[in-house]
Amino acid sequence: MTAYALALYAVSAISVITAVGVGIASWRFYRDN
């Protein structure tokens, strides 16, 4: 796999994982506020 391909897949994975993290943190925040 080339560095470019790796960058494409890594960026997608990080973006989705970030979204999951933000989703969980936001859910807890709104539940408590």
Add this chain to the structure above:
Amino acid sequence: MNSIDLLGLLVYFAILIVIGYRSAKKVSGSADFAVAGNKIIWPVLFATLAASFLGGGASMGRAGKSFDEGYAFMFAASAFPIATVLAGLYIAPRLKRYTNAQTVGDIMAHHFGSSARLFTGIFSLVFCIGILGAQALAVGTVFHAILGIEVSTGILIGMAVVLLYSTVGGMWAVIQTDVVQFLMLAVFLPLTMLIGIHDLGGPAALVERLPEAHFSIMGDYSVGMFVSLFIAFLLGETLVPPYTQRALSAPDSRHARIGYTVAGGFGFLFYFVSATIGLIALVLYPNITPDQAMPTLIRDALPIGITGLVLASLLAVVMSTADSYLNSAAVIFVGDIYKPFIEPDVSDKKRLWIERVVNLLIGIGAVIFALYATSIVDALLMSYALWAPTILLPFVFAVLFDLRCSRSAIAAMLAGALVTIVWKWGPFDLQAATGLTALIAGVIANIAVFTLVYRLFRAAPDIGATSHVQ
């Protein structure tokens, strides 16, 4: 559009309206409407800030530019995420020293007095309404590109939803809808990119089918042009009112610092995704216009069911920017103009009521401009060129070095504005004659005059400065 896709879109709108309705219960005073009661923890702050600055330009605009020029524009534009990371490390944490501050004008008033507040307030208001009008146009364009309905109908539908939730729910609704919108853009735009890559045979096929220059850092730009673009992105939109308002919404400096810095980091990822979508569109649809790169890929390459969700994500990108500027415009009008100069003793209850009415009126005004007078939107957008040469640097100097000299700030703002206007819209082509863009010339004038006048008058007493610092 398939009925399943349409259902996805309707569900998205319904979620936004429900959030607005539920948020209304949380808004009991002006602080709730403007800065969500200073309760926004860093993951939420990060999501709302990212959703705000990742608008039509960072998505469809960036895809169109890479369709045309390759990754070079993305590299130049990466100066904005860099500026956001720097602001997160050095400015955002310091903003929490200003107790009860809700606007850039509050902080300018503390350091430079009431004249600087008025200048900042009026300018910020024009700036926010201009961007809001442009985003309203972008909402209509997305509807038109994907659903084929009239741009004007798209503007009315999209902005009606934004107006509804932002007027009743204020910053609480804006932040919560921004989080929903962030989740959508963070999931579905990378998904669009991966599906597009798969359709054309993988990353290697993309590299093989495009010229090498499309993957280089500077592309066809000269060094001077690249540096000018880089500086424009470094300063042009940094710490504009809605972004500063996000830092002021944090409970303390730690949350402000982490939220701001992580949002800057995410900007790099998003720019890469948007630019890659433009390159994919260039291979799959070489005969379309650049601005259609992202909408065309979404409409034609995605499977049924996903299209509606990705369209909703694209609308989310634009609407989350529009709601932020709308809320800021209302808060600025009341905080920097109405309260200090018209009714200083206004009660909190009345202030909240005025903010809601102004939010509604500004939103309706922006829609009318977008529908019937795009030249007014263009005129208001001229203020975009003036943010960095007028307010940004006095604001940054004040926050970093605790400078207090109203004369230096006012003189620097006027000098920066004058030089930029003459450079950009004057009768002579000064850019060609000097090699300096209007923004760089304006920023140099701004810094030079600020420094000179500060050295001359720094011992002079402040004029009408107000205290917000704990």
